[in-house]
Amino acid sequence: MHPYRTHSCAALRAEDAGATARLSGWVHSKRDHGGLLFIDLRDHAGITQIVIPSGSSVMEAAEAVRVESVVTVTGEVVLRDGATRNPNLPTGDIEVRAKEFAVQSAAAVLPFQVAGQEHYPEDLRLKYRYLDLRRDKVRRNMMLRAQVIASLRRRMVEQGFTEFQTPILTASSPEGARDFLVPARMHPGKFYALPQAPQQFKQLAMVAGLDRYFQIAPCFRDEAARADRSPGEFYQLDFEMAFATQEEVFATLEPVMEGVFREFGGGREVSAAPFVRIPYAEAMAVYGSDKPDLRNPLKISDVTEAFAGSGFGLFSKIAADGGEIRAIPAPGAGDRPRGFFDKLNNWARENGAGGLGYIVFEADGGKGPIAKNLEAERVEAIREKTGLKAGDAVFFAAGKGDDVAKFSGLVRTRIATELDLIEKDAFRFCWIVDFPMYELNEETKQIDFSHNPFSMPQGGLEALNTQDPLKIKAYQYDIVCNGIELSSGAIRNHLPEVMIRAFEIAGYPESEVEARFGGMLNAFRYGAPPHGGSAPGVDRMVMLLADEPNIREVILFPLNQQGEDLMMGAPAPVESARLKELSLALDLPKPKPTAKTEPTNAG
Numbered sequence: 001m002h003p004y005r006t007h008s009c010a011a012l013r014a015e016d017a018g019a020t021a022r023l024s025g026w027v028h029s030k031r032d033h034g035g036l037l038f039i040d041l042r043d044h045a046g047i048t049q050i051v052i053p054s055g056s057s058v059m060e061a062a063e064a065v066r067v068e069s070v071v072t073v074t075g076e077v078v079l080r081d082g083a084t085r086n087p088n089l090p091t092g093d094i095e096v097r098a099k100e101f102a103v104q105s106a107a108a109v110l111p112f113q114v115a116g117q118e119h120y121p122e123d124l125r126l127k128y129r130y131l132d133l134r135r136d137k138v139r140r141n142m143m144l145r146a147q148v149i150a151s152l153r154r155r156m157v158e159q160g161f162t163e164f165q166t167p168i169l170t171a172s173s174p175e176g177a178r179d180f181l182v183p184a185r186m187h188p189g190k191f192y193a194l195p196q197a198p199q200q201f202k203q204l205a206m207v208a209g210l211d212r213y214f215q216i217a218p219c220f221r222d223e224a225a226r227a228d229r230s231p232g233e234f235y236q237l238d239f240e241m242a243f244a245t246q247e248e249v250f251a252t253l254e255p256v257m258e259g260v261f262r263e264f265g266g267g268r269e270v271s272a273a274p275f276v277r278i279p280y281a282e283a284m285a286v287y288g289s290d291k292p293d294l295r296n297p298l299k300i301s302d303v304t305e306a307f308a309g310s311g312f313g314l315f316s317k318i319a320a321d322g323g324e325i326r327a328i329p330a331p332g333a334g335d336r337p338r339g340f341f342d343k344l345n346n347w348a349r350e351n352g353a354g355g356l357g358y359i360v361f362e363a364d365g366g367k368g369p370i371a372k373n374l375e376a377e378r379v380e381a382i383r384e385k386t387g388l389k390a391g392d393a394v395f396f397a398a399g400k401g402d403d404v405a406k407f408s409g410l411v412r413t414r415i416a417t418e419l420d421l422i423e424k425d426a427f428r429f430c431w432i433v434d435f436p437m438y439e440l441n442e443e444t445k446q447i448d449f450s451h452n453p454f455s456m457p458q459g460g461l462e463a464l465n466t467q468d469p470l471k472i473k474a475y476q477y478d479i480v481c482n483g484i485e486l487s488s489g490a491i492r493n494h495l496p497e498v499m500i501r502a503f504e505i506a507g508y509p510e511s512e513v514e515a516r517f518g519g520m521l522n523a524f525r526y527g528a529p530p531h532g533g534s535a536p537g538v539d540r541m542v543m544l545l546a547d548e549p550n551i552r553e554v555i556l557f558p559l560n561q562q563g564e565d566l567m568m569g570a571p572a573p574v575e576s577a578r579l580k581e582l583s584l585a586l587d588l589p590k591p592k593p594t595a596k597t598e599p600t601n602a603g
Contacts, residue, residue, distance in 0.1 A: 001020075001022055001074075002022065003072075004022070004024040004072055004104075005022050005023050005024045005043075005072070006020075006021050006022045006023075007021050007022075007023060008023075008043055008044070008045035008046065009023055009025050009041055009042060009043040009045055009046050009047055009048040009091070010043075010045035010046025010047070010048075010090050010091060011045070011091075012048060012077055012091050012094050012096070013090075013091070013093065013094065014079060014093040014094060016077045016094065017077050017078060017079045017094060018076070018077065018078075019076070019077050020074065020075070020076055020077075021074070021075065021076075021077050021096055022072065022073070022074040022100075023041055023043070023048055023050075023072070023073050023074075023096065024043065024070070024071070024072040024073075024104065025041045025042050025043035025070070025071070026041070026042050026043070026067075026068050026069070026070055026071075026114075026134065027039055027040075027041065027042075027065055027066070027067045027068060027069050027070075027071060027107075028040040028041065028042035028047060028067065028068075028114070028115050029067060029115045030062075030067060032063075035053075035054035036051060036052070036053060036054065037051070037052040037059060037062055037063060038050070038051055038052075038095075039051075039052070039062065039073075040115075041071070041073060041096075042134075046089070046090055046091060047089060047091065048091045048094075048095070048096060049080075049086075049089075049091070049094075049095040049096070050073050050075070050095065050096050050098050051078075051095045051096070051097050051098070052097075052098045052101070053097065056098065056099075058098050058099070058100065058101035061101050061103065062098070062101050065103055065106065066106065066107045066108075066109070066110075067107065067110070067113075067114070067115070068107040068110055068114055068131070068134070069103060069105060069106045069107040070103070070104040070105040070107075071101060071102060071103050071104060072100075072101075072102045072104055073096060073098050073100065073101055073102075074098070074099055074100035074101075075096040075097045075098040075099045075100070076096070076097045076099070077094050077095075077096055078094065078095060078096075078097050079093060079094055080092070080093060080094060080095055110131065111124060111127075111128050111131070112124060112125070112128070112131070114131060114134045114135055117137075122552070122560065123560060123566060126552075126558065126560055126565075126566045126567060127566040127567055128567070129557055129558075129567050130567070133556070138553070140546075141542070141546050141548065141553055141554045142554075142556055144264060144542060144545060144546055144554075145538070145542045145554055145556075147264065148260060148264055148538065148541060148542055148545065149216055149538060151259070151260050151263055151264070152216065152237050152256065152260060152538070153216065155255070155256045155259055155260070156214045156237070156239065156256065159212075159252060159255075159256075160212050161212040161213065161214040161239060161241075162210065162212060162213065162214070163213075163214055163215050163216075164205060164210065164213050164214075164215060165215055166195070166198035166201035166202065166205075166215065166217065167195070167201060168194060168195065168218070169182060169192040169194070170192060170193055170194075170195050170200075170201070171192070171193055171516070172191075172193040172516075173193070173195075173196060173199065173200065173516075173517075177196055177221040177222065177223045178221070178222035178223065179193040179194065179196065179220075179221075179222065180193065180194040180220045180221075180222050180232075181193055181194075182194065183582040183583070183584055185581060185582050185583075188582075188583035189583060194220035195217075195218075195219060195220060196219055196220060196221050197217070197219050197236070197238065197535060198215070198217050198219075198238055199452070199454060200454075200517070200519070200520050202238060202239075202240040202533065203240065203454065203492055203494075203520060203528075203531065204519070204520060204523055205240065206240055206241075206242045206492075206494075206528065206529055206531040207523045207524065207526070207527070207528045207529070209242075210242075211241070211242045211243075212239075212240075212241050212242070213239060213240045213241075213533075214237065214238060214239035214240075215238050216235055216236075216237060216238075216538060217235065217236055217237075217238035217535070218233055218234075218235055219233065219234055219235070219236060220232065220233050221233075221234075225559075225560075225561040225562075225563065227549060227550050227551065228484055228540055228543065228551050229551065230539060230551050230552060230555055230558055230559065231559050231561070231562075231563040232559050232563055234537060234538075234539050235537070235538040235539060236487070236535040236536060236537045236538055237256075237487075237535060237536050237537075237538060238533070238535040239252070239253075239533050239534065239535070240531055240532070240533035241531060241532065241533060242529040242530070242531045243529050243530060243531070244491075244530070244531060244532050244533075245491070245532075246433070246475055246477065246491050246532065249477075249489060249491070249532050249533060249534060250274065250275070250277075250431060250477075251273075251274070253479065253487075253534055253536070254273035254274060254275055254429075255273055257275075257429060257479065257481075257486075257536065258270055258271070258272065258273050258429075260541065260545075261427045261481075261541075261544075261545065264545045265427060265545060267425075268425040268426055268427060269423075269425060269426040269427065270426075270427045270429075271294075271427065271428050271429040271430075275429040275430055275431055275479070276294070276429075276430045276431070277430070277431045277433050278292070278430050278431065278432055278433070279432075279433055279434040280432055280433065280434050280435045280436065280473075281434070283432050284402075284405045285300065285302065285405070286299050286300055287299070287300065287409060287412065288300055288326075288405050288406060288407070288408040288409020288410070288411075288412055289406070289409040289483070290432050290435075290478065290485075291432070291478065291480045291483055291484065291485045292409075292430065292432075292480065292483065293413065293422070293428070293482050293483030294428035294429075294430055294482075295422045295423035295426055295428050295482060295483075296412060296413065296416040296421065296422050296423075296483075297416070297421055297423075298328060298329055298330075298412050298415060298416050298421065299329070300326050300327065300328055300408050300409075300412060301326065301327045301329075301385050301386050302324060302325075302326060302327075303325050303326070303327040303381075303382050303385055303386075303396075304319050304323075304324050304325045305319075305381075306325075306374075306378045306381045306382050306385070307319050307325050307374070307378070308320070310374055310375060310378055311373050311374055311375060312370055312373045312374045313373075314398070315357075315370075315396070315398055318398045318399065318400075321400075322400065323398060323399055323400045323404065324398070324399065324400065324404050325396055325397070325398045326396065326397045326398070326404060326405075326408040327382060327385065327386050327394050327395070327396055328394065328395045328396070328397065328408055328411045328412050328415055329386045329387070329388055329392065329393075329394050329415075330358075330392060330393040330394060330395060330415050330419060331388065331392045331419070331421075332391060332392060332419060333360075333392060333393040333415075333419060334360045334361060334362065334390070334391040334392050334393050335391060336393075340418070341356075341358055341368075341393075344356050344358075344395065344414065344415070344418070347414060348411070351407070351410060352407075353397070353407060356395050356396070356397075356411065357369065357370045357395065357396045357398075358370065358393055358394060358395045358396065359371045359374075359379060359382065359393065359394050360392075360393045361383055361388055361389065361390050361391070361392050361393065361394070362390055362391075363390045365379060365380075366379035366380075366382075366383070370396070382394060395411055395415060397411055413483075426482075427481055427482060427544065428481065428482060429479065429480065429481050430479075430480050431477050431478070431479055431480075432477060432478045432479075432480060433476075433477045434458075434473045434474075434476075435450060435451045435473065435474055435476040435477070435478075436450050436451075436470065436471075436472070436473060436474070437449070437450065437451075437455070437457045437458075437469065437472040437473060437474040437476075437502070438450055438469045438470055438472065438505065438506065439470070440470060446507055447469050447470070447505060447506055447507065448506055448507075449506050451474060451476045451488065451490070452474075452476060452488060452489075452490045453502070453503065453506070454490070454492050454493055454499070455474040455475060455476045455490035455491065455492065455493060456474065456475045456490070456491045456492060456493045456494070456498070457472050457473070457474050457475075457493070457498070457502060458472065458473045458474060458475060459472065460495075460498055461495070461497060461498045461501060464498065464501045464502060464505060465501070469505050474490065475490055475491035475532070476488070476489070476490040477489050477490065477534070479534065479536060481544060482544060484540055484543075484544060485540075486536040486537055486540050486541060487534045487535050487536035487537065488534070488535070489532065489533055489534025489535065490532060490533075491530070491531075491532035492530075492531050492532055492533075494524055494528040494529065494530055494531060495524065495528075496521050496524045496525055499513070499517075499521065499524070500513055500521075539551050539554060539555060542554040
């Protein structure tokens with residue numbers, strides 16, 4: 001017999017009754033039933049109940065062992081009585097009557113319980129992540145992640161892609177976030193950068209003629225955490241294909257996404273390919289976001305014309321100053337109490353707006369503060385524009401540019417949530433296309449790349465030379481699911497003269513482009529195929545499939561919100577000898593002075 005186990009803790013069934021089995025695992029829980037001791041023994045596969053009768057030679061050892069100790073149990077598989085069978089466990093028809101009981105590793109007192117569904121502080125869970133990973137929900141998330149990655153690999157290989165690994169130590173690249181830098185000991189004063197993405201390398205693979213590349217790629221970005229973004233590192237399904245149009249990239253990724261989400265979505269609805277394409281300008285106008293949640297049925301309308309020169313002075317002035325008034329429909333909200341509207345008004349103020357104006361539509365016209373000061377025909381024009389009827393309401397966002405667009409998007413989401421309009425149990429995909437090539441940096445007033453700097457501008461070199469840069473669109477696209485951006489991608493700029501001009505517009509002289517991207521530029525001078533690709537985030541995919549609101553719940557050993565590894569103690573100071581070896585000296589910020597308090601004469 002094997003020294004540790006003949007079966008996993010999920011393997012034994014009624015037909016095994018009478019056999020001798022040996023199991024190893026963790027003591028999940030213990031229950032003393034007046035002379036009978038029951039132990040739930042857990043391993044990677046599941047749980048088996050162990051029973052130790054009164055008077056058993058192993059009773060003393062079993063009673064003494066703490067939960068989460070690792071033990072090996074040998075005994076007879078017996079059928080449970082009908083009343084004691086557990087239909088919720090695959091092994092619920094049997095139990096193992098222990099004859100031998102060996103403690104392989106005794107557990108200390110636990111910082112938190114593994115069994116049960118209690119909630120514990122995240123920092124405590126991350127400090128003892130190896131214990132947290134023993135908990136059923138967290139473990140299931142990790143297994144789901146592994147299965148999703150295996151499925152992604154299989155689906156890409158089936159489409160003729162080959163997995164290659166790209167370097168981790170590389171050069172800095174303007175990907176939109178800060179690099180993690182690694183000092184080069186043998187080259188004092190110089191640094192490697194951890195890749196924000198394998199962007200240049202996968203393009204060079206296309207130049208090399210490898211045609212269809214993919215990898216489950218680690219990426220590193222020194223940026224703040226948020227619910228759908230892990231600080232430090234993340235993984236993506238990175239792929240690139242030669243001689244491909246934008247539509248061919250879409251046709252490659254869509255069956256992968258649809259297939260994975262159907263495979264692991266637990267029966268939830270999934271958008272069928274081809275996914276809807278939404279131009280960036282339309283997304284901002286109709287949804288107030290470049291990552292719209294299509295489970296939300298509400299659509300925003302531009303009603304600036306209805307307020308221009310009207311009796312409602314505030315919106316009339318905004319319209320006259322070149323601003324925009326957006327209407328967000330609220331079907332069925334007309335019968336809501338006044339408190340509903342006051343609550344939304346207060347919410348708007350908390351989010352930096354002056355308030356949230358509205359009109360309630362009744363059979364005899366519009367009601368509410370705005371309707372009182374707006375001509376009846378203008379109220380009717382708004383009702384027609386938004387497609388509403390008596391019993392509905394409409395809210396308004398007013399302002400200029402991206403500010404009003406983004407705020408109207410927040411209002412759209414909030415109203416749909418309050419009215420319970422968001423579709424349940426569904427994954428709704430879309431592509432956002434036709435991104436602007438450039439944007440104006442509000443701080444520097446300089447032109448910056450708005451997306452991936454290596455994208456091909458629509459219209460090529462002619463567009464770069466003849467058009468207003470802020471009006472040039474690029475062959476860039478994002479794939480979005482339920483309001484979460486899963487991936488950015490683009491048809492790449494594979495022509496050196498186009499790339500040099502594109503970077504010149506963004507303020508990079510040719511000499512700097514040659515210095516920073518000379519490897520790729522030189523490669524393009526030796527014949528580069530048109531190519532494009534994308535890179536959907538694995539962490540975000542699993543987060544959606546697991547229905548987790550926080551991305552750290554689907555990462556094996558995540559950093560906390562401050563970018564710290566509480567378990568391993570990283571980042572950590574380095575001894576001075578090591579810094580000297582790397583030709584580094586520290587210039588740390590001075591600690592902020594603490595406020596002094598005056599002594600008091602208490603008596």
